[in-house]
Amino acid sequence: xxxxxxxxxxxxxxxxxxxxxxxxxxxxxxxxxxxxxxxxxxxxxxxxxxxxxxxxxxxxxxxxxxxxxxxxxxxxxxxxxxxxxxxxxxxxxxxxxxxxxxxxxxxxxxxxxxxxxxxxxxxxxxxxxxxxxxxxxxxxxxxxxxxxxxxxxxxxxxxxxxxxxxxxxxxxxxxxxxxxxxxxxxxxxxxxxxxx
Amino acid sequence: xxxxxxxxxxxxxxxxxxxxxxxxxxxxxxxxxxxxxxxxxxxxxxxxxxxxxxxxxxxxxxxxxxxxxxxxxxxxxxxxxxxxxxxxxxxxxxxxxxxxxxxxxxxxxxxxxxxxxxxxxxxxxxxxxxxxxxxxxxxxxxxxxxxxxxxxxxxxxxxxxxxxxxxxxxxxxxxxxxxxxxxxxxxxxxxxxxxxxxxxxxxxxxxxxxxxxxxxxxxxxxxxxxxxxxxxxxxxxxxxxxxxxxxxxxxxxxxxxxxxxxxxxxxxxxxxxxxxxxxxxxxxxxxxxxxxxxxxxxxxxxxxxxxxxxxxxxxxxxxxxxxxxxxxxxxxxxxxxxxxxxxxxxxxxxxxxxxxxxxxxxxxxxxxxxxxxxxxxxxxxxxxxxxxxxxxxxxxxxxxxxxxxxxxxxxxxxxxxxxxxxxxxxxxxxxxxxxxxxxxxxxxxxxxxxxxxxxxxxxxxxxxxxxxxxxxxxxxxxxxxxxxxxxxxxxxxxxxxxxxxxxxxxxxxxxxxxxxxxxxxxxxxxxxxxxxxxxxxxxxxxxxxxxxxxxxxxxxxxxxxxxxxxxxxxxxxxxxxxxxxxxxxxxxxxxx
Numbered sequence: 048x049x050x051x052x053x054x055x056x057x058x059x060x061x062x063x064x065x066x067x068x069x070x071x072x073x074x075x076x077x078x079x080x081x082x083x084x085x086x087x088x089x090x091x092x093x094x095x096x097x098x099x100x101x102x103x104x105x106x107x108x109x110x111x112x113x114x115x116x117x118x119x120x121x122x123x124x125x126x127x128x129x130x131x132x133x134x135x136x137x138x139x140x141x142x143x144x145x146x147x148x149x150x151x152x153x154x155x156x157x158x159x160x161x162x163x164x165x166x167x168x169x170x171x172x173x174x175x176x177x178x179x180x181x182x183x184x185x186x187x188x189x190x191x192x193x194x195x196x197x198x199x200x201x202x203x204x205x206x207x208x209x210x211x212x213x214x215x216x217x218x219x220x221x222x223x224x225x226x227x228x229x230x231x232x233x234x235x236x237x238x239x240x241x242x243x
Numbered sequence: 244x245x246x247x248x249x250x251x252x253x254x255x256x257x258x259x260x261x262x263x264x265x266x267x268x269x270x271x272x273x274x275x276x277x278x279x280x281x282x283x284x285x286x287x288x289x290x291x292x293x294x295x296x297x298x299x300x301x302x303x304x305x306x307x308x309x310x311x312x313x314x315x316x317x318x319x320x321x322x323x324x325x326x327x328x329x330x331x332x333x334x335x336x337x338x339x340x341x342x343x344x345x346x347x348x349x350x351x352x353x354x355x356x357x358x359x360x361x362x363x364x365x366x367x368x369x370x371x372x373x374x375x376x377x378x379x380x381x382x383x384x385x386x387x388x389x390x391x392x393x394x395x396x397x398x399x400x401x402x403x404x405x406x407x408x409x410x411x412x413x414x415x416x417x418x419x420x421x422x423x424x425x426x427x428x429x430x431x432x433x434x435x436x437x438x439x440x441x442x443x444x445x446x447x448x449x450x451x452x453x454x455x456x457x458x459x460x461x462x463x464x465x466x467x468x469x470x471x472x473x474x475x476x477x478x479x480x481x482x483x484x485x486x487x488x489x490x491x492x493x494x495x496x497x498x499x500x501x502x503x504x505x506x507x508x509x510x511x512x513x514x515x516x517x518x519x520x521x522x523x524x525x526x527x528x529x530x531x532x533x534x535x536x537x538x539x540x541x542x543x544x545x546x547x548x549x550x551x552x553x554x555x556x557x558x559x560x561x562x563x564x565x566x567x568x569x570x571x572x573x574x575x576x577x578x579x580x581x582x583x584x585x586x587x588x589x590x591x592x593x594x595x596x597x598x599x600x601x602x603x604x605x606x607x608x609x610x611x612x613x614x615x616x617x618x619x620x621x622x623x624x625x626x627x628x629x630x631x632x633x634x635x636x637x638x639x640x641x642x643x644x645x646x647x648x649x650x651x652x653x654x655x656x657x658x659x660x661x662x663x664x665x666x667x668x669x670x671x672x673x674x675x676x677x678x679x680x681x682x683x684x685x686x687x688x689x690x691x692x693x694x695x696x697x698x699x700x701x702x703x704x705x706x707x708x709x710x711x712x713x714x715x716x717x718x719x720x721x722x723x724x725x726x727x728x729x730x731x732x733x734x735x736x737x738x739x740x741x742x743x744x745x746x747x748x749x750x751x752x753x754x755x756x757x758x759x760x761x762x763x764x765x766x767x768x769x770x771x772x773x774x775x776x777x778x779x780x781x782x783x784x785x786x787x788x789x790x791x792x793x794x795x796x797x798x799x800x801x802x803x804x805x806x807x808x809x810x811x812x813x814x815x816x817x818x819x820x821x822x823x824x825x826x827x828x829x830x831x832x833x834x835x
Contacts, residue, residue, distance in 0.1 A: 059595065072411060076249055083377070084411040087353060093625060094798060095597035108488040109554045110377075110410035110481070127592050148810075149595040153801040154633075154793075157593040217249075 051104035053112040057129045058121035059147045060094050063193035068099035074206050074214025075103035083110040119200050121193055122147050127160045135171040140200045142179035142192055182233040191230035198234020248414045252407040255378040255414050257282035259385030261289050263420045266312040269300045272702035273319030274354040275408040276347035280317050284714035291714045296673040297322035301329045308342040311425045313389050320348045320361045332436050334368040335444035337396035340425045341389035347403040350524040351551035360525035365400050365502040369452045372502035373401045374480035378412035386420050407481040456503040464499030475516040486522040489558035504532045520561055524552050544579030599628040601799040602814030604740040604766030605694045609636035610795050611747040618662035622646040622670045625701045626694050634796040644674025651687035663690040669699035669707045683733050690753045691761045696768040728761040740766035743821035776815030777831025785827035792819040
């Protein structure tokens, strides 16, 4: 709305959604834009779904929005959930190899949704499927799935490499910065190769 | 001070307090308020304390204010109920140095048991209410709040809400404030509220409210923003941002100082537009005051009276009203029947609710408790998750510390031990102790089960008197719960929550014994002390899928076709091994 871009990040408590949101926010801020974010705390820590929203533009009023231009999902089911937020022109960056089964699925009460490609196509959403676990492992830690996805998302967000670097430096703790920089570069490279 | 900061609303409040020369911060953790004090504890120039509860926090703040220190007190909305007793007389005594109570509401109940609108406390206590709408204002308004507090000799309420507290935005820091020094002067007519003096101070309070209203008329915190539409919106707090985005052409009366309401400013808005709406989350707090002026207004008949708003909800709520003709005043303006928020669409995908963590040792208490036919009166904390399937181990949860009183009354009424109480250690210190003393004094039967994980886990692991850990991570003396209970005169047994057979036997003994006793189950929070004893192994031949291990509700055990499987989250805590009757589960071999 009104030249504001909305990015929603979805995942499971403990996957680093808030950190990834902070990187985008700091990157947008470094690019000279106004930024607001919104996140959920409290019970969300205990294995619940986590949603964080980043909105940036020349002027931003509301910190929240029901529709996103881009969704970044750190888990496959959350990627399916994220489709519901996207406008038809939107894009979904999803860690398709990451599955964290919720209780109802573990108890075999409900099926785990599988085919994200078909679901995204049905909604007219561009899906950027990333094997973020493999990229994070290659970078040095499985915990960098979130930042590997940011690297992939950087292909569709309007920020320079320099802004991203400033965002990473501002948001990521110094002692894990190097491994996250590697994960980001691998994520960025994975999508660049796919698009070419 | 040239760097633009990017701050969470709660962080901005703490930074703003320090900029306003606040020297003391205290409170009790509660989502969404917790990070204010945690941030203050990291900043220079301000001392931060967690108190056992919000009442004690406000009373402590009265002391620091009297002694000349500008002070902020932080709490969530329900905490203000606990602090209401001192607040309603503090309004009479006023302050020495500025005293600002920051209360964080939780519309939508993201992490709360009710959805109360704290603005009513401003009216109740006849004190000013400030409502910042973004991080910059959260920072800036602190200086204004302290100035108001001292100028008008009043405690000031500053209200946040979840989306402000946990949202982030850019903040340009301001020049540090240097208030004039204030010193304590003994004055019993101001500080000692017996009827003789309280009557005089009450008149002061009523007059002060009129002076505050005059200030609200001219305060730069209340802004009339010109628009181009024939439509105006009165709003406050983060909701302003939603309304502003939904109706960019409307006129706005944006209330930063939302109580007492500036009547003249409201009247001014009506001179410019034919239709006015009040857009506010939860109660029709501003709307009722506008209606009291006899002015027609669109309010809760359009804007939902429950849940969180956003720009889409606001737009869809008001849009149909704008095409209708404004009513002419002929009849009394009866208040409307409030609209409720639209029900969320049914989930097409599996939901992912929070669960009691894999490796949480306190799961053993719920597992053992289910073997007894007793009502379990729960309390506030992450152990409320023991109420969810498949554990289904709790019967009730009301408010902080209520479990023990409810248990005592239940058992007194039935004349037998029909219920136990289940309460966390931080909640026990908050307001469980007094209930235990009362139950003991009145001869109530029951077992008070204290789940002692040595932290306030729900809100993100804050220290408390049982851990001795302070917000700046320094260590104070730790109160021993067993000794405390024995000092009261109540029998108390402490067990290791990780030793299931011993815990089960001890719990049975406590339940079977007559009278009142306390049962402390000790084990550190699994999120703080991450144990990795190796994953439990399953013997598929022995497993007959009887379901005993699944009934403990561990998210790291899943049923397969004719056996169970152990998932990545397993910490090897061993509760599933203890409940298995066929020896199908075994501890992982430890590496030498």
